[in-house]
Amino acid sequence: MITAEQLDWALRARERSGTRLVVILISAGLVKRLDVFRVLAELSHVPFIDLVETPPDPAVLAGLDEQELIREGWVPVRELGDGRLLVATVHVPRPALVASIERATGREAVLNVTTDWDILRAVQSGMREHLLDQAALGLWRRSARQSARVNLYPAQRVGLLIALLVLGACAWLWPWGTLQAVTVVIAFGFLIGVTFKFVVCMAGARRERYQVVTGDDVAALRDEDLPSYTVLAPMFHEAEVVNHLVTNLEKLDYPVSKLEVLLLLEEDDAQTIGAAKAAGLPSWMTIVTVPRGQPQTKPKACNVGLFLAKGEYLVIYDAEDKPDADQLKKSIVAFGRGGDRMVCVQAALNYWNVNENVLTRMFTAEYSFWFDYMLPGLDALRLPIPLGGTSNHFRTDGLRKLGGWDPFNVTEDADLGIRASALGYTVGVVNSTTFEEANTKLGNWIRQRSRWVKGYMQTALVHARDPWALIRVAGLRQTLGFALLIAGTPLAFLFVAPLWLLFVVSLLVPAPVFAEMYPGWVLWIGLFNLLVGNALMIYVSMMGAFLRQRYGLVIWALFNPVYWLLHSVASYKALWQLITRPHYWEKTTHGISALSASEAAAAAVSGHPAAANAPGDPTQAAARPVAGDVPRPRPPG
Amino acid sequence: MSPALKFVVDRGQLATSGPGFSHLEYVYPPLPVLLSIILPRDQLSLAICSCLFSGLLGSVLVMRIGLLRSMLLGLPLIAVPQMWFLSSELLPPVVALTFLAVALFGFIQFATYGETYGGFIAGLALAASYAADPGALFYALVMCLFVPLLGAERYRGDPQGPLGAMAVIAFPVVAMAICWSFLIWRFSGTWPGNLDYSPNAHVFQFPYGVLGGIGHALGSAFADLVRSTVYIAAGVLLLSRRRTVLLGAGLLLPVLALALVLWVGFDYTAINAYYMFVLVAIAVITNHRLMDSPRYVTVLVIAAVVQVIIGIRLLPPTPGFTVWQHLMFQ
Numbered sequence: 001m002i003t004a005e006q007l008d009w010a011l012r013a014r015e016r017s018g019t020r021l022v023v024i025l026i027s028a029g030l031v032k033r034l035d036v037f038r039v040l041a042e043l044s045h046v047p048f049i050d051l052v053e054t055p056p057d058p059a060v061l062a063g064l065d066e067q068e069l070i071r072e073g074w075v076p077v078r079e080l081g082d083g084r085l086l087v088a089t090v091h092v093p094r095p096a097l098v099a100s101i102e103r104a105t106g107r108e109a110v111l112n113v114t115t116d117w118d119i120l121r122a123v124q125s126g127m128r129e130h131l132l133d134q135a136a137l138g139l140w141r142r143s144a145r146q147s148a149r150v151n152l153y154p155a156q157r158v159g160l161l162i163a164l165l166v167l168g169a170c171a172w173l174w175p176w177g178t179l180q181a182v183t184v185v186i187a188f189g190f191l192i193g194v195t196f197k198f199v200v201c202m203a204g205a206r207r208e209r210y211q212v213v214t215g216d217d218v219a220a221l222r223d224e225d226l227p228s229y230t231v232l233a234p235m236f237h238e239a240e241v242v243n244h245l246v247t248n249l250e251k252l253d254y255p256v257s258k259l260e261v262l263l264l265l266e267e268d269d270a271q272t273i274g275a276a277k278a279a280g281l282p283s284w285m286t287i288v289t290v291p292r293g294q295p296q297t298k299p300k301a302c303n304v305g306l307f308l309a310k311g312e313y314l315v316i317y318d319a320e321d322k323p324d325a326d327q328l329k330k331s332i333v334a335f336g337r338g339g340d341r342m343v344c345v346q347a348a349l350n351y352w353n354v355n356e357n358v359l360t361r362m363f364t365a366e367y368s369f370w371f372d373y374m375l376p377g378l379d380a381l382r383l384p385i386p387l388g389g390t391s392n393h394f395r396t397d398g399l400r401k402l403g404g405w406d407p408f409n410v411t412e413d414a415d416l417g418i419r420a421s422a423l424g425y426t427v428g429v430v431n432s433t434t435f436e437e438a439n440t441k442l443g444n445w446i447r448q449r450s451r452w453v454k455g456y457m458q459t460a461l462v463h464a465r466d467p468w469a470l471i472r473v474a475g476l477r478q479t480l481g482f483a484l485l486i487a488g489t490p491l492a493f494l495f496v497a498p499l500w501l502l503f504v505v506s507l508l509v510p511a512p513v514f515a516e517m518y519p520g521w522v523l524w525i526g527l528f529n530l531l532v533g534n535a536l537m538i539y540v541s542m543m544g545a546f547l548r549q550r551y552g553l554v555i556w557a558l559f560n561p562v563y564w565l566l567h568s569v570a571s572y573k574a575l576w577q578l579i580t581r582p583h584y585w586e587k588t589t590h591g592i593s594a595l596s597a598s599e600a601a602a603a604a605v606s607g608h609p610a611a612a613n614a615p616g617d618p619t620q621a622a623a624r625p626v627a628g629d630v631p632r633p634r635p636p637g
Numbered sequence: 638m639s640p641a642l643k644f645v646v647d648r649g650q651l652a653t654s655g656p657g658f659s660h661l662e663y664v665y666p667p668l669p670v671l672l673s674i675i676l677p678r679d680q681l682s683l684a685i686c687s688c689l690f691s692g693l694l695g696s697v698l699v700m701r702i703g704l705l706r707s708m709l710l711g712l713p714l715i716a717v718p719q720m721w722f723l724s725s726e727l728l729p730p731v732v733a734l735t736f737l738a739v740a741l742f743g744f745i746q747f748a749t750y751g752e753t754y755g756g757f758i759a760g761l762a763l764a765a766s767y768a769a770d771p772g773a774l775f776y777a778l779v780m781c782l783f784v785p786l787l788g789a790e791r792y793r794g795d796p797q798g799p800l801g802a803m804a805v806i807a808f809p810v811v812a813m814a815i816c817w818s819f820l821i822w823r824f825s826g827t828w829p830g831n832l833d834y835s836p837n838a839h840v841f842q843f844p845y846g847v848l849g850g851i852g853h854a855l856g857s858a859f860a861d862l863v864r865s866t867v868y869i870a871a872g873v874l875l876l877s878r879r880r881t882v883l884l885g886a887g888l889l890l891p892v893l894a895l896a897l898v899l900w901v902g903f904d905y906t907a908i909n910a911y912y913m914f915v916l917v918a919i920a921v922i923t924n925h926r927l928m929d930s931p932r933y934v935t936v937l938v939i940a941a942v943v944q945v946i947i948g949i950r951l952l953p954p955t956p957g958f959t960v961w962q963h964l965m966f967q
Contacts (some may be wrong), residue, residue, distance in 0.1 A: 205754040511824045515658050523658075531816035535809065539760065542805055543753045550794075551801030 003612045019225040019257040027256040027284045030059055030397040037090065041113035044092045049077065051088055051118035056126040060085065064104070066131065066307055067400075068125050074101055075122045080110060087151045088114035088122070120286060132291040134301035139403040145465050145471050146419060148409040151582050153465055180518060186495055187525040193492050196484045196531040201540045204377030208547060209407040211339070211431050213330040221329055223255050229328050230311030230396065234264040234290075238319040239275035240591040245319050246279050253325040260311055261285040263312040267292040277395050281586070297585045299405030299412035309396055316413075318390040321439040322352060327432040331393035334430040343425040344399035344417065347391035348372060351438035353593040354550060359445055360438040361556045362563045368439075368544030368553075379429045383481035384421035384474070386414035386459075391434040398425065408583050409462070411455020418463055418482055421474050425593050437593050442566075449570035451586040453490045456580050460487035493571035496564050503530060534561050639726035639957040642680040642687075644836050649673030658824035662896040667817055668768040669729045687731045691724035694735040700921045701742050709934075710919045712908055713867060714912065717948035722958045723908050729835065730909050733770030734916065736762040741920040744780050748787035749924065756805045764809035770818075770907050771840075775898040776913075777810045779891045786887040836956065838904035846903060854900035862892045865914035865945050871922050874933055881925055891917060899964035907953045915944075 002010075010024045017024070022040070037344055037420070041048035056564045060076040067074050074089035074097075085107040091097055093111035101109045114122075114608045124131065131622045140147035142399060152160065170178040208265075231252075234247055247263055263281075265273045267289045276287050288308060290301040302316060313332065317323060324330075327347055334345045348371035371388065394411060402420055415426050439445040471479045505516050515523065538560045545553035560585040577584060648670045652663040664670045668684070676682040698707040724731055730809045740762035746755025759780065766773035780802040784790070792798030821827060845853045862869065869886065875885030891914070898905055927933045 202754075202757060205757055208753055507823075511826075512659060515824065520658075527820065531812075533817070535812040535816065538812075539757075539805075539808060539849035541810060543756060546751075546756065546801055547753045548806055549795075549798075551795060554801035554804045 001521075006030050013223075013255075013257065014269055015224075016169060017226070017255050017257055024257045025319045027259075027282070028282060031496075032230065033283055034119055037113055037115040037536075040092065040223045045111060046093055047112045049086075049088045049114050049118075049631045051075070051077070051111035051114050051122040052077075055183070056088075058120045058126050060105075061123075063125045066310050069123055070120060070308060070310055072100075073116060073119055073120050075114075075126070075249075076105060076109075077112070077122075079107075082109050084108045085113065086110050088112050088118065090114065090116045090119060104258075109288060117286065124288065124308065128291050131304055131307055132293045134307060135290075135300045135404075136293060136295065136407050138303065140408070142186040142403050146403065146462060148408050148415070148462050148582070149632075151461050151578065152459050153460060156461065156465065161324070162337035165339070179236070180522070183518065183526070184522050186499070188531060189488070189491065189496070190499075190529040190533060191525055193484060193488045194529065194536060196481075196488070197542065198536050200377035200381060200383070201373040202377070203380045204225055205373070205543070207376050207380050208372070212428070213333040213432075214432060215326075217327050217333045218329045221332065223482050226258055226329070226332065227261065227312040228258045228310060230305070230314045231259065231261040231321065232264060232302055232305040232314060232316045233261060234270055234298045234305070234316070235272050235319045236266050236296075236298070236301075236592055237272060237586065242272065242275040242279050244591075245317070245321070246281060246285065248322045249285070249317070250282065250607050251325050251484070252323065252328060254328045256282070256284045258311075259284050260309070260320035262288045262308060264288050264290055264305045266290050266296065266301065274311075276294060295407050295583045295585070297410065297412070297583070299409065300407035301406045302412070303407060306396070306399060312394045312396055313393060314399060315393045316390050317434065318590070321390055322435040323391060324432045324434065327391070327430070328393070330432045333395070335395065337547070338426065340430045341426050342428055343402065343423065345393045345419050345428045345430045346375060346385060346387050347393070347419075347430050347432045347434055348375070349388050350433050350435055351439065352435040353438050353554065356438070356440050356593060356595060358401065358559070359442060362442055362559060363438040363445070364548075364550060365541040365545045365553050365557050365560075366563070368548045368550065369540050370544075371433075372544055372547050373540060375429045375586060378481070378485075379427075381481070382426075382478075384485070385416040385417045385427040385429070385477050386411075386456075386486060387427065390436070391432075392416075393430070402604065406462075409455055409458050410585055411459060411584070412452045414452075414455060414486065415459040415462065418459055418486060418532065421478050421482070422463060422470050424473050437590055439588065440592055440594070441589075446566070446570045446573060447586040448588040449567060450573040450577065451588075453493060453567070453574035453584075454586075456486050456490045457574060460490070460581065476552070488545055488588045490571055490574065493567040494575065497568035497572075499530075500561075500565065537561075537564070580627050592608050638682075639680070639722075640836055641727045641729065641957065642683050645669045645673050645683060646678060646680055649678065658820075660825065662821045662827050665817070665821065666729055666767075666769055666771060668732060668765070672728070683728050684725050687728040688725050690728075690735045694731070695740065696736050697738050698919065702919065706923070706928055707919075709914070709938055709941060710867065710922060710928075713915050713944040713948055716945045717952065718962060719908050719948065719955060719958055720912065721950050722961050723912065723957065725959065726961060727908075727955070729770045730772075730906075730912070732768075733766045733773055733776075734909075734912050736766035736769065736922075737773070737776050737913065738916050740776065740780070741916060742765060743918075744783075744806065745787065745920060745924045746778075747782050747806070749791070749877045751788070751791055752889075753805075754860060756802075760806055760809040763800070763806070764813040767810045767813045770904075771814070771838075772903045773810055775894055775903065776907070777807045778897070779894045779917075780806050781928065782886060782890045782894065786884050789883065791834070794816065798935070818929060824959035835904040837906065839902040842902050843900075844902075850900050851896075854896040857899050857907075858910070861895065861910035861914065864907070864911055864944070864951060866940040867919070867945040867948065868914040868918040870936055871918045873926065874887050874927050874936065875921070875925060884921070884925070888917075888921070906955055908955045909938040911948065911952060 010021055010028070010030065013024045013526065014021050022036050026036060038048050054077060056075055057078040060078060064076070073091055074087055077086040077088050080086055085105055088110045089097065089111050090113070093113070098111060121632055140149045167178070175498055231249060261283060261284060263276050265276060265287060272600070273287065273289065281287070288305060290304045306314070313335070314590045315328065315331070331345050331347070335342060338345065350367055351360060351372065353360055355361065375385055402416065402423060402425070406415050409415040409520050420427050439448055464487070467479065470482070538557050541557035541560050542554045545557060652660045652670060652672055671684055673683055676686065683701045695896045697705070698711060708715070714856060715925060743755040743762060744756030746752045747759055763773055763777050766776060785800045787797045788802060843850045872885050872888040875881040875888070895905065895910055907938065922928060922937065927937065
């Protein structure tokens with residue numbers, strides 16, 4: 001039973017948000033989901049059906065659109081003896097609804113009432129094989145050329161083979177000339193790559209005071225105008241961080257009646273499922289078990305989530321993420337300003353365990369540079385934006401049109417950003433931050449980085465299959481941006497170690513001999529790359545740290561060349577895996593930081609960019625409404 | 638013709654006289670010498686280059702503070718013949734001072750408001766300035782000293798803030814110095830290059846003795862200060878306002894830093910110091926809106942006029958100036 005005061009509050013909330021009363025009551029935790037729908041069945045004079053006890057017959061689900069079923073809130077259960085179809089619904093079975101269902105199924109329908117949770121689960125289990133197939137192979141079936149299921153197409157294989165043969169033959173016939181030519185190509189590649197990154201970075205720096213969305217913009221949003229939002233949280237073997245995730249998501253400033261959180265847990269990950277069940281999830285968080293099957297990757301789990309998502313907008317958070325409280329609202333404003341072609345906005349990522357060791361410091365400086373300069377710079381220059389692993393906000397419809405994530409690509413996010421550009425959509429950035437846990441262990445870091453580099457390689461190969469089409473749709477500038485960023489990054493990492501080796505060797509060769517080995521201009525470019533290139537990359541890292549007000553990190557950026565060597569190691573591992581295990585997902589272990597929760601929270605607050613004191617300061621963000629505002633039932637007596 | 642330009646041209650010829658990079662030590666300071674190698678080897682092309690940089694400096698000032706203010710505050714640069722000589726004949730300091738002007742405005746944005754774009758501009762412009770004149774190390778030093786003064790509000794309670802800002806300002810110029818010295822060492826075996834980079838540079842040679850040089854350097858620096866009345870006026874006006882007292886007092890820092898570089902033996906003539914003080918004064922006056930008050934404007938205009946008179950009458954002639962003046966005006 002709820003009190004009159006609670007009912008009044010719920011009615012007011014309905015007025016404010018435009019959400020169904022039943023959803024408000026459930027999401028506020030005032031009533032139990034099962035109770036509400038049982039009452040609804042009673043009032044509608046139809047039986048209540050528990051779909052766990054009476055699961056739908058997969059045969060009657062065949063041919064139906066699972067997303068439509070979830071969106072409309074009904075699911076066929078089985079064929080009755082008299083030929084009619086038993087259908088479970090979450091709505092009052094009005095004639096219009098019955099007619100709509102009968103039109104969709106082509107059968108006369110008998111309606112029972114069930115819960116929305118049952119519908120979701122029924123669709124999930126009843127269409128398991130279909131879901132699995134769509135999640136794993138949907139993109140490939142739709143457009144094989146956009147999928148990394150096959151990394152190298154025959155033409156690419158032949159091209160690569162010919163190139164290697166020609167190179168080998170040249171090296172055999174003219175070893176010195178070939179070495180010089182290769183050095184020239186590499187030197188030019190580096191020169192262009194470093195210049196490109198620096199120009200983009202400066203374009204990003206020019207916008208540092210520009211806030212895509214201000215605090216006033218967020219404050220001006222009315223709850224009733226907010227769209228529904230789905231949060232996808234894929235987890236695998238991360239039982240230890242489930243509670244953190246739940247706590248962090250509960251802090252989101254968004255009406256919970258319009259929020260849907262799907263915890264995407266792998267079917268065979270009993271530990272995490274157990275932890276999620278034990279976490280006492282609020283009613284607006286739902287556990288979705290991802291059917292077991294290959295490839296067992298995060299993008300496949302996300303695709304399952306995408307199929308079940310009801311929100312008009314959708315975002316992904318990793319298990320260890322701490323997003324700014326107002327991030328969803330900021331994204332809504334950013335979408336509003338980005339136009340209809342904007343399919344995604346990326347929030348900045350940063351780390352909360354910055355000062356744990358050298359690695360976390362370098363990682364934070366790198367992320368600050370990447371998310372605070374590079375991505376805004378790419379955005380300012382209208383170049384393709386490779387999405388970061390989490391905090392990508394999508395228009396759900398747009399994402400479905402893009403085909404979701406490629407489960408065979410191990411940086412499915414970067415690939416998706418490029419695919420969006422290749423198909424004529426735009427990706428933007430929003431001035432909000434999600435704090436993550438930086439890798440504290442070298443082995444773990446190498447694994448994670450090798451996956452990222454391998455993913456970039458996959459993405460480059462996928463989108464290089466038809467460069468003309470890419471140029472035609474996205475434009476020459478975007479294609480060049482893609483080439484420099486996605487193909488250039490792994491290549492640069494691969495060449496870092498040999499070039500440092502060459503540098504060390506050059507120190508052992510007498511200078512006059514060395515000067516005669518290469519034409520003067522080649523030597524100058526090489527020296528420019530070595531000295532100015534490294535200095536510029538150090539400098540942008542310094543600035544990234546400074547912008548985030550992590551002043552203590554500034555000096556650590558001097559170790560950037562060493563950090564790049566680690567990248568090089570990871571890139572060789574990535575190359576090896578691209579050949580031997582192209583779709584293998586190197587799992588990053590999270591939850592290994594030695595920082596306590598309070599230390600982490602304090603560190604996260606201190607890491608906001610210079611605009612932190614401007615309106616919209618995330619440290620001052622309002623607490624999530626509803627939960628705190630709900631009048632609690634008075635104690636009996 | 639100016640001995641300074643001749644020096645650069647000679648260095649360019651020396652640098653290319655040996656095989657490969659064996660004479661790289663003479664490419665110091667790199668930018669003017671490289672220009673002399675690239676451009677037709679005569680002093681006219683370098684003089685034209687010098688004029689172009691002077692024009693660039695003028696346009697930077699006009700873009701930043703507007704034409705009228707540039708004309709008023711820049712009077713000591715516009716109306717003094719020695720400045721005309723510097724603008725057309727002393728390529729290294731002109732290039733260095735042009736980049737200094739760019740750096741100054743970026744630096745203020747960076748140190749005062751924490752805008753890293755300004756930091757990028759300041760840092761990179763200082764590095765470019767160093768490429769023209771090693772005296773840019775002095776500019777970087779002064780800016781680092783100013784960080785705690787300009788950003789006092791901003792970094793309150795965070796001692797790492799000023800250090801981080803100093804690192805950001807100083808890194809490019811230090812990196813430039815190290816990189817170029819490395820190249821010179823690598824290809825010519827000497828280090829850190831030929832420090833007699835101009836006819837009047839005596840780096841680490843202490844012609845007045847190590848201790849005696851301190852007094853001489855301080856004397857020269859304060860003499861340079863006395864000739865910079867706009868700078869002094871700006872300092873006094875800042876001291877007269879409670880919230881800028883610290884900054885006003887901080888204007889002594891560049892004088893002490895100047896003494897330091899003179900002591901070390903960098904080529905920093907009276908004309909360079911005069912120019913530099915005017916640029917710093919313009920940046921400070923603009924940033925602290927001293928031109929918003931008519932009273933202050935009067936003081937500053939009077940100071941500018943006085944400085945013009947001092948510049949014409951009392952500024953020690955730079956080598957080559959007398960000949961140049963004779964050729965130009967008689």
